[in-house]
Amino acid sequence: MTPDHLHPLAEDYLRRLRRVCRRLPPERLGELSAEIEGHLAAAIPPGAGDDEALEVLERLGPPGDVIEAERSAVGGSADRRRWRERAAVILLVLGGFAAGVGWLVGLVLLWRSRLWTTRDKVIGTLIVPGGIATALLVVVLTGTKRRCVGFAAVDPSTGAPVGHAAMHCTPSAGPSAASTALQIALLLFFVLGPLVSAVYLARRARDRSGFIGPGLGGYGQLST
Amino acid sequence: MVPDGETSITQLRRGVLEFCVLALLRDGERYSFDLVRALGEAEGLVTSEGTLYPLLGRLRREGMVQSTWRESATGPPRRYYRITQDGDAALRAFASQWARFRDSVDTLIEVGATA
Missing domain, CATH: 1.10.8 (Helicase, Ruva Protein; domain 3)
Structure with a gap:
């Protein structure tokens, strides 16, 4: 105050x-x-x-000089710990492919970081659990069911199959337009969700760590 | 491209400023305002005193200095800084290198002037 x-x-x-x-x-x-x-x-x-x-x-x-010096000073320290935030973002998106363990590691890094607020962490956790790997799971679970019938020649005297068997599959029923639209929407959400969430988290980490990037120099307001 | 003299001196000042802070703390803790004023009054070292507070924050995060807030009877709480063992070791290492560096540069400049 x-x-x-x-x-x-x-x-x-x-x-x-x-x-x-x-x-x-x-x-x-x-x-x-x-x-x-x-x-x-x-x-x-x-x-x-x-x-x-x-x-x-x-x-x-001027206040602008102070914040520029702060960004530069924090940037030096942030460079050494930014790898955690980078790893967290990457693992939250792709870690699900490593049997889900990678995503869990990303989750731990996310919640241990001091650069993100609780709100950021909740967003990173919920959008989307498992990351893009969840999209694959959704495709498998909601994929078109097919009915398969096997064919094989049979010896009329013994009733035993003769030669190679063959399998023929046909879609059991065509998906309705509504269910296709739902599948596409789900797929988009599960693919784009983790990507949008990752961009959001990366930007928040960048802003809150105070670094903007190289080139600000050290204490730019030194006398010359 | 070889930087001009002004740019080189500015870069040199950036490099030594944190050791000037540590040197001012060598004899005991100091109120941040006194520290900043002392640096600001050193000839040609800093023009914006406010930029020294972020430097103090970095030195604190790196374990070179420690700080304590104390209530003040005449205004807002005051932050006092003191050097740590790591800071003292860094200052000693820099001071010995700096003496050799300064002497070498002085010698070369003098030789160049009389050649």
Whole structure:
């Protein structure tokens, strides 16, 4: 909470800082905000004029500089632990093909990560359990049933089969348009669901870890 | 392409800044504001003091420093930083390398100037 004694320009700076830092994990946003609030409270004495406050804010640098430095600093640490989030996303999509165990490992990585919120984890869990492998299962379970009849020549004297047997299969009944549409819808959901969920989780992890990608450099606001 | 002198100096500063933080903590814990102000007042080292708080966060995550929040009678709680054993070891290793590096560069620049 912003204390009453902060200069109005300092309060405005803190509001802008929290706005540009809103994508940071809440605990980190709270820490950074509290430290800079402490800095402002220590640097701007009660009753200070606007000029004095502006000088402090100028030394502090714009909020955009702070978040850029934070992204760069977190990116260094995030690079070392991002493999868990990457593995989680991949296993949630494809791990089901490894007898379902891969998906379960992905699930553990998902729930152990601090980069995703509970809501993200619930989405990653429910859309879709088993990942794309579930689509295969759906195809097998809802596939067209067929009726097969065997043929073999029979010796009239003994009644025993003679020569090679043959098998002929025909669809037992054509699926109705409604059931075909349902099958296609289910298939699309079970294939696209895990992919959409994976993209969502990857984006959330990227945003919450604070890294945007290479090229931001270190502390870009060093004097030159 | 060889970077211009300004770019090289900026990269050099980025590399040494975290060790400047550790050096300031070598003699004992410091309030984050005092630490940031001391770095900000060092000639030509930093222009945006606010960017030092993310650096302190990284050093904390890497175990180079530890911090403690304390209530303040005159304002919001204050965060105090102190160097860890790992941080101290990293600082010592850097300091010995830095002395050799600085001497070598100085020597080459002086030789180049008189050649």
